[in-house]
Amino acid sequence: MACAAPSDSLSTLYRDHHGWLAGWLRRKLGNGHDAADLAHDTFLRILAARNAAAIEEPRKYLATIAKGLVVDRFRRQSIEAAWLETLAARPEPLAISPETRALILETLLAIDRMLDELGPRAREIFLLAQFEGLTYAAIGERLGVSVTTVKKHLARALAHCLILAEGC
Structure with a gap:
C-alpha cells in the first residue's frame, strides 16, 4: 500500500x-x-x-x-x-559518557514536559517537596493551601512520574 x-x-x-x-x-x-x-x-x-x-x-x-x-x-x-x-x-574521574549524557538529557526533557502538564500549583508543590524537602504542612503554609490540597496535587504529580517511568 x-x-x-x-x-x-x-x-x-x-x-x-x-x-x-x-x-x-x-x-x-x-x-x-x-x-x-x-x-x-x-x-x-x-x-x-x-x-x-x-x-x-x-x-x-x-x-x-x-x-x-x-x-x-x-x-x-x-x-x-x-x-x-x-x-x-x-x-x-566522574565524567559521564556521551551516551549516558544523552539519556540523562532526554530524561530531563521528559520530566520538564511532565511538569508542564501538571499545571502551576501541582508543579510548585512537587518541586517544593522534591527539591526543598518541605513537609506537606510546610508546603501548605507557604502556599496558603490545606494539607489535603497539597496531598492531592502531590499524588497527581507522583502518578505522572510513574507514567513517565513506565514509558522509559
Missing part, C-alpha cells in the same frame, strides 16, 4: 506560506538553519494534526504553531545548557 500524498490544501498552504514563515522565523531567531528546521516542523505538525483546508487564517495559525516550537527549542537549549554546566563542574 502506497503512502497517501499530502492533501492539495496542505500543498497549497505550503507553497503559499512556507517562504513567509521561514523568513518570519529567520528574523525571530537570527539563524536561517534553525528557521528552516522550525518551518519544516511547523508543517509536519499540521500534516499530523488536522486538515489544512480547515485553516481560516493561515499565517496566524502558522505563526502560533511556530511560536510554540520556538519556545520548545529555547526551553530545550536552556535545559541542555544547565546540564552541560553541571557536567563541566564535575571532577574528571
Whole structure:
C-alpha cells in the first residue's frame, strides 16, 4: 500500500506560506538553519494534526504553531545548557559518557514536559517537596493551601512520574 500524498490544501498552504514563515522565523531567531528546521516542523505538525483546508487564517495559525516550537527549542537549549554546566563542574574521574549524557538529557526533557502538564500549583508543590524537602504542612503554609490540597496535587504529580517511568 502506497503512502497517501499530502492533501492539495496542505500543498497549497505550503507553497503559499512556507517562504513567509521561514523568513518570519529567520528574523525571530537570527539563524536561517534553525528557521528552516522550525518551518519544516511547523508543517509536519499540521500534516499530523488536522486538515489544512480547515485553516481560516493561515499565517496566524502558522505563526502560533511556530511560536510554540520556538519556545520548545529555547526551553530545550536552556535545559541542555544547565546540564552541560553541571557536567563541566564535575571532577574528571566522574565524567559521564556521551551516551549516558544523552539519556540523562532526554530524561530531563521528559520530566520538564511532565511538569508542564501538571499545571502551576501541582508543579510548585512537587518541586517544593522534591527539591526543598518541605513537609506537606510546610508546603501548605507557604502556599496558603490545606494539607489535603497539597496531598492531592502531590499524588497527581507522583502518578505522572510513574507514567513517565513506565514509558522509559
